[in-house]
Amino acid sequence: MSQVGLEMFQKAKFVQWLGVEILTLENGICQTKLTVREEFLQQDGFVHAGVLTTLADHSAGGAGSSLLAANERVLSVEFKTNFLRAAKSRELYCYSVCLKKGRSIAVAESEIYPSSETMMARDLRNLIAKSTVTLAVLT
Amino acid sequence: MSQVGLEMFQKAKFVQWLGVEILTLENGICQTKLTVREEFLQQDGFVHAGVLTTLADHSAGGAGSSLLAANERVLSVEFKTNFLRAAKSRELYCYSVCLKKGRSIAVAESEIYPSSETMMARDLRNLIAKSTVTLAVLT
Amino acid sequence: MSQVGLEMFQKAKFVQWLGVEILTLENGICQTKLTVREEFLQQDGFVHAGVLTTLADHSAGGAGSSLLAANERVLSVEFKTNFLRAAKSRELYCYSVCLKKGRSIAVAESEIYPSSETMMARDLRNLIAKSTVTLAVLT
Amino acid sequence: MSQVGLEMFQKAKFVQWLGVEILTLENGICQTKLTVREEFLQQDGFVHAGVLTTLADHSAGGAGSSLLAANERVLSVEFKTNFLRAAKSRELYCYSVCLKKGRSIAVAESEIYPSSETMMARDLRNLIAKSTVTLAVLT
Numbered sequence: 001m002s003q004v005g006l007e008m009f010q011k012a013k014f015v016q017w018l019g020v021e022i023l024t025l026e027n028g029i030c031q032t033k034l035t036v037r038e039e040f041l042q043q044d045g046f047v048h049a050g051v052l053t054t055l056a057d058h059s060a061g062g063a064g065s066s067l068l069a070a071n072e073r074v075l076s077v078e079f080k081t082n083f084l085r086a087a088k089s090r091e092l093y094c095y096s097v098c099l100k101k102g103r104s105i106a107v108a109e110s111e112i113y114p115s116s117e118t119m120m121a122r123d124l125r126n127l128i129a130k131s132t133v134t135l136a137v138l139t
Numbered sequence: 140m141s142q143v144g145l146e147m148f149q150k151a152k153f154v155q156w157l158g159v160e161i162l163t164l165e166n167g168i169c170q171t172k173l174t175v176r177e178e179f180l181q182q183d184g185f186v187h188a189g190v191l192t193t194l195a196d197h198s199a200g201g202a203g204s205s206l207l208a209a210n211e212r213v214l215s216v217e218f219k220t221n222f223l224r225a226a227k228s229r230e231l232y233c234y235s236v237c238l239k240k241g242r243s244i245a246v247a248e249s250e251i252y253p254s255s256e257t258m259m260a261r262d263l264r265n266l267i268a269k270s271t272v273t274l275a276v277l278t
Numbered sequence: 279m280s281q282v283g284l285e286m287f288q289k290a291k292f293v294q295w296l297g298v299e300i301l302t303l304e305n306g307i308c309q310t311k312l313t314v315r316e317e318f319l320q321q322d323g324f325v326h327a328g329v330l331t332t333l334a335d336h337s338a339g340g341a342g343s344s345l346l347a348a349n350e351r352v353l354s355v356e357f358k359t360n361f362l363r364a365a366k367s368r369e370l371y372c373y374s375v376c377l378k379k380g381r382s383i384a385v386a387e388s389e390i391y392p393s394s395e396t397m398m399a400r401d402l403r404n405l406i407a408k409s410t411v412t413l414a415v416l417t
Numbered sequence: 418m419s420q421v422g423l424e425m426f427q428k429a430k431f432v433q434w435l436g437v438e439i440l441t442l443e444n445g446i447c448q449t450k451l452t453v454r455e456e457f458l459q460q461d462g463f464v465h466a467g468v469l470t471t472l473a474d475h476s477a478g479g480a481g482s483s484l485l486a487a488n489e490r491v492l493s494v495e496f497k498t499n500f501l502r503a504a505k506s507r508e509l510y511c512y513s514v515c516l517k518k519g520r521s522i523a524v525a526e527s528e529i530y531p532s533s534e535t536m537m538a539r540d541l542r543n544l545i546a547k548s549t550v551t552l553a554v555l556t
Contacts, residue, residue: 007182014187017178043150049196049215051153054189076188077522078551080219080358080497082385082410084378099402100362104521105494105553107360109408124377130387132360132410134495134551136522216383217412219358219497221524221549223517238541239501243382244355244414246499248547263516269526271499271549273356273412275383285460292465295456317434321424326431327493328471335466354466358497 001025002066004073008058015058018051022062028098028108030062031119036090047087052129055094056081056110060133063096064106072139074106079133087128089114095122106135140164141205143212147197154197157190161201167237167247169201170258175229186226191268194233195220195249199272202235203245211278213245218272226267228253234261245274279303280344282351286336293336296329300340306376306386308340309397314368325365330407333372334359334388338411341374342384350417352384357411365406367392373400384413418442419483421490425475432475435468439479445515445525447479448536453507464504469546472511473498473527477550480513481523489556491523496550504545506531512539523552 005025009015018040023031034055042048057079064074096110110131113119118126144164148154157179162170173194181187196218203213235249249270252258257265283303287293296318301309312333320326335357342352374388388409391397396404422442426432435457440448451472459465474496481491513527527548530536535543 011182012187013178013180014190015181039152039156041152042154043147044214048151048153048193049218050189050193053192053196053218054187057188057192075183076222078219078221078495078524078549079188079192080217080410082217082377082412083215084385097402099360099405099408107362107408107495124375127377130377130385130410132358132408132495134360217356217385217410219549221516221551223524236541238499238544238547246356246501246547263514266516269516269524269549271356271497271547273499289460290465291456291458292468293459317430319430320432321428322492326429326471327474327496328467329431331470331474331496332465332467335470353461354500356497356499357466357470358495360495361493 004068005062005065008061008065012058018054020055020058025062026066028063028067030059030066030096032059032094034092036092049083052087052112053081055092056112056129056131057133059094059096060108060110060131061135063098063108064101064135067098067101072137074135074137077134077136079131081129081131083129085128093119095119104137106137108133108135143207144201144204147200147204157193159194159197164201165205167202167206169198169205169235171198171233173231175231188222191226191251192220194231195251195268195270196272198233198235199247199249199270200274202237202247203240203274206237206240211276213274213276216273216275218270220268220270222268224267232258234258243276245276247272247274282346283340283343286339286343296332298333298336303340304344306341306345308337308344308374310337310372312370314370327361330365330390331359331409333370334390334407334409335411337372337374338386338388338409339413341376341386342379342413345376345379350415352413352415355412355414357409359407359409361407363406371397373397382415384415386411386413421485422479422482425478425482435471437472437475442479443483445480445484447476447483447513449476449511451509453509466500469504469529470498472509473529473546473548474550476511476513477525477527477548478552480515480525481518481552484515484518489554491552491554494551494553496548498546498548500546502545510536512536521554523554525550525552
């Protein structure tokens with residue numbers, strides 16, 4: 001696993017509080033898992049958009065950071081997320097891939113699925129949310 | 140205050156857990172306040188992007204919902220947030236305004252500032268984050 | 279080919295002026311081609327972001343419209359595009375897929391590549407631009 | 418007027434072809450005007466989203482470029498645009514303001530209105546489109 005990326009997860013208290021688990025983190029790809037708790041929900045009983053975007057954003061940062069040199073780190077400049085289907089599963093799986101790692105900018109995208117199987121298959125019929133994340137590469 | 144909008148805040152457990160306070164909520168405008176706790180931080184000690192987007196998204200939903208009829212409600216379709224300055228203040232203030240309330244779509248934007256004064260003045264030099272949120276209007 | 283989608287291309291004068299060609303248009307997927315002309319360029323001699331987003335947006339609309347009933351049509355609510363690599367090829371190829379077709383909202387994404395081969399392979403190393411498009415489904 | 422910003426408009430062939438006129442360009446603000454021609458329209462007879470985003474993107478670049486040093490220039494990294502109301506006026510006016518000018522990143526937003534008066538008043542009830550644009554600052 002990428003050491004730079006790993007630290008980004010371990011040192012982020014909000015991500016620790018949520019309980020995001022890293023499944024894979026290397027070569028521009030980051031897969032994560034989140035077990036849903038009751039305090040993550042919004043007014044209709046689904047997972048709040050803010051929890052989904054935290055998962056999508058941080059995993060995208062992981063994907064980008066797995067391509068960094070030891071003296072580099074990434075920081076989110078902006079992201080955009082579409083919420084496609086209500087998040088009502090007990091677990092959430094996020095697949096993030098770095099689309100471009102430039103000298104000062106990286107771009108990654110994240111897809112959130114309701115199960116490990118649908119994530120592995122990248123099954124669009126079950127896609128819960130999709131994010132595109134612009135990262136600044138800092139030295 | 141808008142009753143539909145108020146319920147959206149009170150029933151959302153994640154927003155309750157964060158401790159988002161409503162300052163104003165009427166006529167397409169929603170102002171909220173969040174007191175920062177240590178578990179909101181990311182790896183560099185600033186407020187995590189996911190906390191900022193939760194505040195921005197939910198306040199935008201409040202702005203939209205303040206224009207709804209009693210049988211309508213809003214749900215986030217997508218949002219995009221730019222992170223302009225590191226969030227290191229102890230409190231965050233969010234100003235949200237509904238740009239358009241259509242029959243099936245509403246659009247709102249949110250600005251996060253580090254103090255009540257900078258929010259009141261909508262002082263761009265201190266703007267921490269800016270979101271645009273697309274909402275579905277459901278009946 | 280989807281008849282609803284086809285008309286959307288034939289009746290759009292700006293898309294006709296650009297010269298966008300439809301390669302495939304069915305089952306939620308739309309592939310298009312654009313031959314670059316000198317008047318499409320920006321100040322550095324690359325294709326202008328506005329030309330890229332027109333191609334991405336309209337092709338995404340095509341992908342969505344290929345799933346419509348005869349009495350439905352789509353209209354762009356919003357889109358977001360990341361520009362990953364300078365567009366300096368003589369032709370541009372756009373691959374669009376509909377991620378979700380709901381009753382009132384559809385979401386599609388578009389990827390622009392510099393050649394037919396890189397589009398067919400969806401080769402991320404050559405990806406020029408990536409868009410996510412939210413469409414209103416109107417009756 | 419900002420010289421760096423001015424050149425960005427004069428050298429961009431696509432923007433010249435559209436006929437974008439600069440009204441003001443200084444101190445982080447850029448106002449532009451576009452007279453609608455028939456070849457700008459989409460399938461329903463309104464101005465195509467791609468024309469609107471070209472105007473919004475290029476004007477945002479102008480707003481950012483007006484704050485640059487002589488050896489700097491800006492390039493769009495990404496943008497997101499919401500289309501709020503059908504563009505059916507004969508002229509379009511765009512108001513762009515730079516929200517932040519950093520060392521390597523700038524962020525600007527653009528609002529498109531149907532008349533000079535509605536732009537001057539920044540009258541949200543007539544807002545046609547709103548964009549947020551992330552710019553890379555290059556040296």
